Amino acid sequence: MQSLVLSDPNGNLMLLAANSRHHPVACRFEIPALKKVTAELGSPAIVVRDGAFVDTLEPYATRAWRIDLKPHTGPVTLTLLQTVLERDLPNPETTLPNAWRKDRKNVMPNASFEDAISEGCPDYCRISNGATVQEGDALFGRRCVRLEKSAAAGYEFMHMHCDPQDQKPQTYTLSLYLKGSRNGLNAWLRGTQMNPEKPYGECTTINLTTSWKRYSITGIIPARVSEAIHEIRLIQPGTMWVDGVQLERGDAPTEFEE
Numbered sequence: 001m002q003s004l005v006l007s008d009p010n011g012n013l014m015l016l017a018a019n020s021r022h023h024p025v026a027c028r029f030e031i032p033a034l035k036k037v038t039a040e041l042g043s044p045a046i047v048v049r050d051g052a053f054v055d056t057l058e059p060y061a062t063r064a065w066r067i068d069l070k071p072h073t074g075p076v077t078l079t080l081l082q083t084v085l086e087r088d089l090p091n092p093e094t095t096l097p098n099a100w101r102k103d104r105k106n107v108m109p110n111a112s113f114e115d116a117i118s119e120g121c122p123d124y125c126r127i128s129n130g131a132t133v134q135e136g137d138a139l140f141g142r143r144c145v146r147l148e149k150s151a152a153a154g155y156e157f158m159h160m161h162c163d164p165q166d167q168k169p170q171t172y173t174l175s176l177y178l179k180g181s182r183n184g185l186n187a188w189l190r191g192t193q194m195n196p197e198k199p200y201g202e203c204t205t206i207n208l209t210t211s212w213k214r215y216s217i218t219g220i221i222p223a224r225v226s227e228a229i230h231e232i233r234l235i236q237p238g239t240m241w242v243d244g245v246q247l248e249r250g251d252a253p254t255e256f257e258e
């Protein structure tokens with residue numbers, strides 16, 4: 001929270017407050033001589049009690065309050081008490097450099113799409129308009145990603161960002177579980193920085209089934225790679241579900257770890 005009191009030449013006071021972070025903050029403003037607070041911007045009616053008032057500022061909220069003080073002598077202090085509402089804090093994985101979990105077998109963050117700070121979009125991923133996070137019917141945890149392609153041209157996709165920062169080129173295997181709305185539905189899996197000398201990186205075409213099945217590709221990811229995109233595309237009209245993505249060292253997928 002940032003807060004500031006301004007005054008004009010006539011002594012009128014304005015209290016400004018801004019929440020510069022992505023979580024809500026419950027605030028208590030204590031000003032001993034406080035008589036009245038009038039909201040000028042972005043706040044409901046404020047009740048002053050015992051020289052203090054409270055408000056909860058949503059992420060990136062701004063407030064402006066006109067302040068009236070009782071007669072007083074000497075300087076007046078403003079005390080701002082803040083409580084971060086932790087239930088809304090994002091998963092710390094969202095601040096991973098290079099989106100790489102270097103100490104884990106599965107270096108891919110948010111590997112089963114349980115975290116979605118922006119509603120409908122899994123953290124660390126970029127998705128096309130036909131893709132969304134689905135609540136329920138997941139293979140791991142509560143959520144999976146659903147891609148729905150209409151009969152129109154083009155394709156639906158999800159890009160998963162993860163840049164391994166190994167000192168030397170390293171063999172990795174990318175695996176994930178997929179399910180289709182019909183047997184034979186076509187999908188395409190690739191790693192743009194996996195065997196990057198290939199035109200599309202390492203890739204494979206997949207014929208989906210209507211039950212969850214695991215698919216994988218293996219290749220060498222260069223040292224200290226950047227902009228490594230791991231992509232799954234739905235090429236034909238239909239629906240595809242995705243869960244349990246794993247990027248791990250070695251040339252074969254091992255048991256999935258969240």
Ligand SMILES: [Ca+2]
Pocket residue numbers: 112113114138139140141142143144243244
């Ligand atoms: Ca999941």
